[in-house]
Amino acid sequence: MSLLLEARDVTFRRQGDRVFKPLDVELAAGNAVVVLGPNGCGKTTLLRLLAGILQPAEGAISRHAATAFLGHASALKAELTCRENLEFLRAFHGTPGISASRALSRTGLTGLGLRPARALSAGQKRRLGLASLLVSPRPIWLLDEPYASLDDAGGELVDELLAEHLAEGGAVALSTHQRKPKLASPAGELWVQRAPLEEPA
Template structure:
């Protein structure tokens, strides 16, 4: 059984139609990579998949807990990485993981007490991604998670992807660049800009 099903959905932004009759299924153990040019509706589709936006038509079915990580990192600039992650964890009933261990696993433990505004773009992204380790949720929906990451960061995130699919979790992800080759179980779904 799929962790996420979108059936015959249509959606847009404002009055502009971005997709019509689109169906998508995300199976356990898979990585579905949405590709396409700017304006094709990748982020809007992810928001619908995450339950943050309703499609104009069609059905969404998702009955498992999910992680949503948008293009912005959702980190308070005046708080440290550790404070941001702890504040998030305090609001999650299923996030018993250790803040320090999650930040360490993502390579930002040594800067965990610095205000987030003082971190590099890659460090901010890693701190935001550490949420994935705090609660083991079956479905990850990630908008451009590789942005700002260096070579080591790409390798770390690829390893997280493979850990997620190995335990029969799934990932729906957008990225302007191809996913690292070491990411297993990839399915590429291109979106096109409608005329």
């Protein structure tokens, strides 16, 4: 199994203080990791670090493949239609995957292609966010609360997409509060712990 992403002793600092205790993360092809921990412990920060959006204050991260990050905000333009959003992302990220209409039908949004993204419900926005992962395939998926605001069918959809992605040699790290992914081989768990205040020497 080839390593797609490795992080050694990484942490981030806010106002000069460590957000969480330094962590090691390894994502190999076909691997899924669930990031766990109480509210405010830095799960989102960790995922943003792994994605490259934040730069680690300590430690080093090496990514050996392209990365997709799906945050709380699904990175959609409210004024554009679902199809326009997907077509933009397909061109923007450089590696076109399945077409926008196929991604819409895969995520249960058939027929909503011409609807502006602002007119979608929270769950539908989430599904559109998942569709955006499909139009531009990138091996590393970093998903922040992918199950949030989804119904049961939506949760199953996430599990299916994860299984397919892993089968194709991708890797996933996701944070969750609601449900844990149901996968063929159980996902690894990574606990994020809040860092204590440090004292100067």
